[in-house]
Amino acid sequence: MKKLWLPLGFIVLIGLLAAGLRLNPRQVPSPLIGKPAPHFELPLLHAPDKRFTQKEMLGKVWVLNVWASWCPPCLVEHPVVTELAKSVPVIGLNYKDARDDALPWLRRNGDPYQLSVQDPVGRIGIDYGVYGVPETYVIDQRGVIRYKHIGPLTPEVARDKLQPLVRELNGAR
Amino acid sequence: MALARALLLWLACGLAVAQGSEMDQRVSALANELRCLVCQNQTLADSNAPLAVDLRNQIREQLAAGKSEQEVTDFMVARYGDFVLYRPPLKATTVALWVGPFVFLAFGIWLLARRLARRRPPEPELSGAERARAAKLLE
Secondary structure: OHHHHHHHHHHHHHHHHHHHHHOOOOOOOOOOOOOEOOOOEEEEOOOOOOEEEHHHHOOOOEEEEEEOOOOHHHHHHHHHHHHHOOOOOEEEEEEOOOHHHHHHHHHHHOOOOOEEEEEOOOHHHHHOOOOOOOEEEEEOOOOEEEEEEEOOOOHHHHHHHHHHHHHHHHHOO | OHHHHHHHHHHHHHHHHHHHHHHHHHHHHHHOOEEOOOOOOOEOOOOOOHHHHHHHHHHHHHHHOOOOHHHHHHHHHHHHOHHHEOOOOOOHHHHHHHHHHHHHHHHHHHHHHHHHHHHOOOOOOOOHHHHHHHHHHHO
16 A cells, blocks of 8 residues: 555656646636627728728627738748638738738738738737737627637647637527 | 026926836836736746837836726736736635645645654663663673
8 A cells, every 4th residue: 555655646746747748838818718809990901091890790700810921920820811711701900010011911922801900009919918929819799709829820720629619609699 | 597497407307207217116016027928937027028018018108197006917917817927816726826835845744744753763672681781881
């Protein structure tokens, strides 16, 4: 009995350490999940004289994708966003970017967004708790944030998390 | 007159600087309590990540607008979660964090106490003959 304690304790310790190593410290759980998407009213990237607010999306399930032309991982996830945009409206939040850089970036890489809004100083980014571009939010018909992904979207995340959630939300309606 | 004006200007400048430095102190005191999420082991005060700069400006703006330290902290927690706090609050989800070290300490003390108790050498018992021999040797 006594001899059993040491190996048992060791195995528990190894288990804890293994679980700890698998956690990604960059995936900070967002307190915004289950809360209404913070309000914004921002100029459109393509037509800065027009403004867009998240309220216009009420009644729809949609995706908010935070991107910037200076952000290499955004380029990496761009094909995934492009694919995703075929099944759900994706709004781009062009974060701390210059219009003169953002527009050519979209011309070069394709523009999957229903529209993009400009957040040149990142003020709205702070409201959405953005700290690592790109970030992606799924927002439901009532304007509540249901999911947040930090970092570049992978085809796996889109297939296993985003698309099922969007389907579920649309079905629940 | 000119002298008076210069004196007034000097006073005003001094006052502005004093106000500025008091604000600097409040901003940096608060920034020292908050984690920079980009480089997670640095405070907002230490970090030069663009987001840390933005958030420091945010702190300054809000304090200047008359908000209290608590209100600014709440603002950050509402957006980034308890993770931004270097001193997380005592809640159901953080109990292990606060109590864990003491549990380990208690366990360690218990283990040590048990071991020490067990290790105490038995009192040597001398028989009458041995006692007599020892007494003889000591003479």
